[in-house]
Structure formats: structure tokens, C-alpha cells
Amino acid sequence: AITTDYPRAADMPGAGFAAGPCLFKDTMQLAAFSGNSFALGNAAMMINEGLPLYLIERIEATHDLSDMTVGILGMAFKSDIDDNRSSLSYKLRKLLLFRAEHVLCSDPYVVDDRLVSQHRVLEEADLVVIATPHSVYRELDFQQPVVDLWNLTDQGVLI
Numbered sequence: 001a002i003t004t005d006y007p008r009a010a011d012m013p014g015a016g017f018a019a020g021p022c023l024f025k026d027t028m029q030l031a032a033f034s035g036n037s038f039a040l041g042n043a044a045m046m047i048n049e050g051l052p053l054y055l056i057e058r059i060e061a062t063h064d065l066s067d068m069t070v071g072i073l074g075m076a077f078k079s080d081i082d083d084n085r086s087s088l089s090y091k092l093r094k095l096l097l098f099r100a101e102h103v104l105c106s107d108p109y110v111v112d113d114r115l116v117s118q119h120r121v122l123e124e125a126d127l128v129v130i131a132t133p134h135s136v137y138r139e140l141d142f143q144q145p146v147v148d149l150w151n152l153t154d155q156g157v158l159i
Contacts, residue, residue, distance in 0.1 A: 024086065052092040055129070056099060058159045059147060063127060065100040071125030072096075074132020075107040075115065082109035089131040108136055 027045055031038035059065065077087040084090065089105070096103045104125055106118045118136075121128065126144055130137055133150035147159055 048088075049091075052088055052095055055092065055147065055149075055159065056095055059127070059129075060099070063145070065096070065127075067101050068126040069102040069104060069124050070096050070100040071121035071128040072103065072105040073107070073118065073121060073128060073130050073137055074134055075105055075110045075112065076132050076134075079133045080109065080135055082111065084110045084112070087132075092129065092131060107132065108134060 024045065027038070027041045030041050056065070072089055072093055075084050075087055075089045075093075077083060077085060077089075084107075089107075093103055093105055102124075104116050104121045105112075106115055106121045108118065122140070122142070127147065128142060128144055129147040130150060130152055133152055138152050142153070146153060148155065149159070
């Protein structure tokens with residue numbers, strides 16, 4: 001609501017994953033400079049690192065993942081870059097490997113032998129998670145349920 005018709009808040013972070021190599025490092029620096037009494041920062045890190053599991057639990061409330069192929073679009077830690085350091089998409093992938101029948105991951109920028117083409121994800125996945133808000137995902141036409149953490153599909157944040 002704060003970003004509605006308020007240009008100064010247009011780039012305010014949304015509900016999706018927050019990650020990257022500096023997030024943990026900077027939080028720990030703040031903790032160190034405050035005499036290791038930075039409860040808010042510690043709580044924020046615990047909540048953030050728990051988001052992939054929370055997301056899976058929300059999906060499992062309506063879908064039986066055990067016989068599904070889940071596709072993850074976006075493995076970088078933020079949009080339109082190739083940097084996957086500390087990306088929560090990889091944590092999501094790891095957790096889904098224990099719960100889903102198959103997990104397919106794609107990213108147009110990240111080079112990783114474990115990734116498949118975006119076309120294959122869209123063809124084979126029973127459910128797709130948009131984990132990184134790459135601009136190329138805005139124009140996709142999904143034929144399966146989509147977990148959209150970023151409102152790229154203009155249907156609101158879908159979990």
C-alpha cells in the first residue's frame with residue numbers, strides 16, 4: 001500500500017527473496033558494532049533464511065509436491081544480473097529436491113551446469129516459482145500454477 005501512487009517508494013523492496021553476499025556480512029558488521037546486541041538484525045536474518053521453507057510449506061498446503069515437477073525461474077540473488085552468490089533460489093532448490101518429484105531450474109544470466117532452458121521449465125513443470133524478478137519473465141505466458149513472489153504477472157503476489 002505504501003508504494004501505491006507514491007513515486008518515492010516505487011523501488012521499495014517487495015515480498016520476494018532478499019539475498020546476496022553483503023546481506024549477511026553487513027548484518028554481522030552492524031551486530032559487531034553494537035556489541036553483539038543487534039536482536040533485530042539477527043531476527044531479520046533468521047526470518048529471511050527461513051523464507052524458502054515457508055514458501056514450500058505454503059505451496060504444500062494446496063499442492064502435493066511429491067508427484068510434481070517444480071520449476072524455479074531465476075537463480076541470481078537479484079534481477080537481471082548473473083551473480084548467484086548467497087541466492088535463496090539455491091536453498092529453495094535444495095529443499096524442493098527432498099519434497100518434489102523433480103526440480104528444474106533456469107536463469108538467463110547465471111552459468112551453472114545444473115540449470116536447464118527456460119523453455120524446458122515451462123514445458124515440463126507442473127508448478128513454477130518465480131524466484132528472481134528478471135525482466136524477461138514479465139512477458140511469459142504460464143500454463144501451470146505460478147508462485148509469483150514479485151507480482152511480475154500483475155496478479156498480485158501469489159503464494
